[in-house]
């Protein structure tokens with residue numbers, strides 16, 4: 001039988017965090033931590049404050065820490081680099097140090113924006129990184145901080161996350177579809193839209209395998225970076241088309257280029273991630289992005 005774990009989940013109100021909160025329930029006692037006044041939070045962690053991280057982890061002594069919190073506003077990050085680094089680059093190292101002290105497993109999420117987008121075939125975990133903006137650079141520094149500590153960790157790089165709550169492309173398109181007659185959408189950035197629920201379910205599946213007495217897996221040797229996205233690839237315009245096709249009101253969609261829609265942060269033109277390592281080591285393969293979207297819309 002699976003030995004029930006004490007799981008500390010940081011960021012339970014984000015897109016991925018919310019789904020993790022639910023999908024990890026069967027795995028053990030889930031304690032939720034974050035910042036702010038939400039009554040349901042069981043511990044206060046502000047990732048910009050390393051003392052709050054140390055205090056809570058030393059008090060709770062979890063066997064697994066799931067960090068679903070991050071500074072995720074890619075454009076705003078360009079103006080707030082100091083805060084972004086504290087949350088995305090320094091905090092993951094502090095989490096890793098505290099997990100090492102407890103011999104706990106740290107599961108942390110990272111991003112396709114660690115790549116510059118010059119590839120034309122899916123990026124693997126060993127491909128050269130070269131982030132284009134503050135957000136991607138901060139997330140990459142956070143990855144490296146975890147790796148340098150050398151404990152038990154999984155860094156799950158995902159991409160183009162959407163879900164039924166939070167701020168994301170799916171909900172934005174649904175809102176704009178109701179408000180506008182015409183939408184111009186970038187068609188020259190290619191990636192894999194990924195449903196937050198599937199990220200969480202895959203994470204829970206990984207945890208269940210790691211701690212299953214049947215598999216006897218060696219966590220230390222499995223520690224590393226893994227790519228975790230829905231399969232296939234598309235562009236924002238085609239993604240919007242698939243969303244709008246299921247909307248009550250259907251505005252006209254016009255494809256535009258990145259150059260037509262300048263943003264403060266540069267984004268990779270191509271950031272499809274190969275999920276082969278996850279499939280080889282954990283037997284996990286997420287469905288194609290359009291199948292996942294159909295399920296999410298249902």
Ligand SMILES: NC(=O)c1ccc[n+]([C@@H]2O[C@H](COP(=O)([O-])OP(=O)(O)OC[C@H]3O[C@@H](n4cnc5c(N)ncnc54)[C@H](OP(=O)(O)O)[C@@H]3O)[C@@H](O)[C@H]2O)c1
Pocket residue numbers: 011012013014015016017034035036045046047048067068069070071072087108109110111112139157158159160161162166167196
């Ligand atoms: N969204 C994407 O498209 C995408 C793509 C690739 C990778 N990722 C990665 O996937 C992970 C999850 O992303 P997501 O889309 O679920 O994020 P999200 O919906 O933006 O949620 C982020 C969460 O982090 C919390 N947070 C922010 N600053 C914090 C701080 N200083 N202390 C404590 N909590 C803080 C936020 O809480 P508040 O409500 O208090 O702000 C929020 O609940 C992140 O590591 C992200 O980098 C996301």
